[in-house]
Amino acid sequence: MSLRDRKRARTRQALVEAAADLFERQGFEATTIAEVAAAAEIGTRTFFSYFPAKEELLFPESDLRVHAAVRAIAERGPGDGPAEVLLRALHTVGEDSDDLSGRLAALRLRFIREVPSVRGRALQIQFDAQREIARHLAAAFPGELDEVGAAAMTGAFVGAVTAALQVLLEDVDDPGDPAQVQAAVEVAVDRALKPWLTHR
Amino acid sequence: MSLRDRKRARTRQALVEAAADLFERQGFEATTIAEVAAAAEIGTRTFFSYFPAKEELLFPESDLRVHAAVRAIAERGPGDGPAEVLLRALHTVGEDSDDLSGRLAALRLRFIREVPSVRGRALQIQFDAQREIARHLAAAFPGELDEVGAAAMTGAFVGAVTAALQVLLEDVDDPGDPAQVQAAVEVAVDRALKPWLTHR
DNA sequence: ACGTTAACCGCACTCAGTGCAGATTTGCAA
DNA sequence: TTGCAAATCTGCACTGAGTGCGGTTAACGT
Numbered sequence: 519m520s521l522r523d524r525k526r527a528r529t530r531q532a533l534v535e536a537a538a539d540l541f542e543r544q545g546f547e548a549t550t551i552a553e554v555a556a557a558a559e560i561g562t563r564t565f566f567s568y569f570p571a572k573e574e575l576l577f578p579e580s581d582l583r584v585h586a587a588v589r590a591i592a593e594r595g596p597g598d599g600p601a602e603v604l605l606r607a608l609h610t611v612g613e614d615s616d617d618l619s620g621r622l623a624a625l626r627l628r629f630i631r632e633v634p635s636v637r638g639r640a641l642q643i644q645f646d647a648q649r650e651i652a653r654h655l656a657a658a659f660p661g662e663l664d665e666v667g668a669a670a671m672t673g674a675f676v677g678a679v680t681a682a683l684q685v686l687l688e689d690v691d692d693p694g695d696p697a698q699v700q701a702a703v704e705v706a707v708d709r710a711l712k713p714w715l716t717h718r
Numbered sequence: 719m720s721l722r723d724r725k726r727a728r729t730r731q732a733l734v735e736a737a738a739d740l741f742e743r744q745g746f747e748a749t750t751i752a753e754v755a756a757a758a759e760i761g762t763r764t765f766f767s768y769f770p771a772k773e774e775l776l777f778p779e780s781d782l783r784v785h786a787a788v789r790a791i792a793e794r795g796p797g798d799g800p801a802e803v804l805l806r807a808l809h810t811v812g813e814d815s816d817d818l819s820g821r822l823a824a825l826r827l828r829f830i831r832e833v834p835s836v837r838g839r840a841l842q843i844q845f846d847a848q849r850e851i852a853r854h855l856a857a858a859f860p861g862e863l864d865e866v867g868a869a870a871m872t873g874a875f876v877g878a879v880t881a882a883l884q885v886l887l888e889d890v891d892d893p894g895d896p897a898q899v900q901a902a903v904e905v906a907v908d909r910a911l912k913p914w915l916t917h918r
Numbered sequence: 919a920c921g922t923t924a925a926c927c928g929c930a931c932t933c934a935g936t937g938c939a940g941a942t943t944t945g946c947a948a
Numbered sequence: 949t950t951g952c953a954a955a956t957c958t959g960c961a962c963t964g965a966g967t968g969c970g971g972t973t974a975a976c977g978t
Contacts, residue, residue, distance in 0.1 A: 677877015
C-alpha cells in the first residue's frame, strides 16, 4: 500500500469522523459539506473526490457487509439448502462493532427516520445488496435456483425482516440505545422468518 | 368542488403533462423545473406549491393505488385468510391505464433505472405503501395477525415480487413496450408467490 | 359590494454538485 | 539525485434545486 493510498484512507476516515461529530451536534441537514471538509482540513471541492454526495458519509464501506454475506454463501456446508445458506448469510450482515461504526450506525438509524434523502439512499443500498446476494445464491445452487427464484427468495427474506424491523423500531423510545436496537433486530428476524423455519 | 379547486387540479395536471413531454424529449436531469413551470404557464416559484420536488412529478396520485389495496382488504370475503386477501390487494395495485398514466408509467420505469434520486423516491413510496397496507391487514385479522406479523408478511410478498421483477426487467430489450413489462410483472408475481400457493 | 383568505410569483438567498485549470505532491525511472 | 509523468488538491465560476419573504391578484363567503 503506497503512501498515496494510506494518506487517502486517512483523509477519508477523517471525513467520516468529522461528519459524525458535526451530524451529532447539528443534525444532518444543518451541516454543510463545507463544514465537514473544513473540519477534516481539506478544500470543499476536494470532498467530492472522496464521496459523491453528503449521504454517502453515513454509508462508508457498505460493500464490506455484502462481501461478508457473499463469503458466507461461498463457505456453505455440503448439506445446506438455499434457505439455510441465505439465513446464515444475512446473519453475518448485522455484525460489526468498532466505536466509530457504532456511532455511525446510531446516526444512520436516526437520519433514516428523519431525512428523506437518507432513507432513499439506504433503501437503494439495501436493494442493490440484495440483488448481489441473490446473484451469488443462484450461482451456488445451479440446479435448484435460477436468477429469478434466487432474487424472489432473497427479496422475501430481506423484505420480511426489514418491514418487521420498521414496525418494531417505531415503538423504541430511545433509538440511540444499541441494546434496544439489537433486541429489535433479533425479534424481527425471529418473527419474520418463523414461517420458513416451522413449515419446512 | 369549488372553482379554486378545479383550477388547481387543472394546473396540476398541466404540470404533469408538461413534465412528461419534456422528460420524454430531454430526459429527467436535463429538464429543469423552470422549463416545466413555463410549459404549464405558471411561475417557477409556484411550482413548489404543487409538488415539493421534481421527482414527485413522476408519482402523482401514488396514494390512489394504496387506497385501492386498502379497499380490497376491506372487501374481503368471510372465508379468506390473510394470504389470499393480501394477494388480491396487491393485484389491484398494478391496475390502471389512462393514456397519461401509461406514458407516465413508462417514464417512471425508465428513470427508476437511470436516475438514482428517482429510484430512491420510488423505493420510499413503495416502502410507505407497504407499511400502510400492513396496518390495514393487521386490523382486518385482529386475532390472527399483529402489526409485526402483518408487516413481515407484506414485506415478504412485496419484497419477493419486486426483486423478481427487477431481474426480469434487466433482460427486457425495450422497457418502453407495455406488453413486455406487463408480461414481466405477471411472471414475477407467479414465480415469487409460488412457494405460498403450493405449500399451503 | 366588501373584507377575508388563499393562491400567485418575483426576488434574494443557501447549498449541493460539476467542469475547468492551475498548482502541488507523489511515484518511478534514469 | 534529478527529472518527468500521473494523480491529487483546490479555488473559481457556474447551474439548478429548494426556501423565506413580501407584495399583488384572484376567489370565496356574507
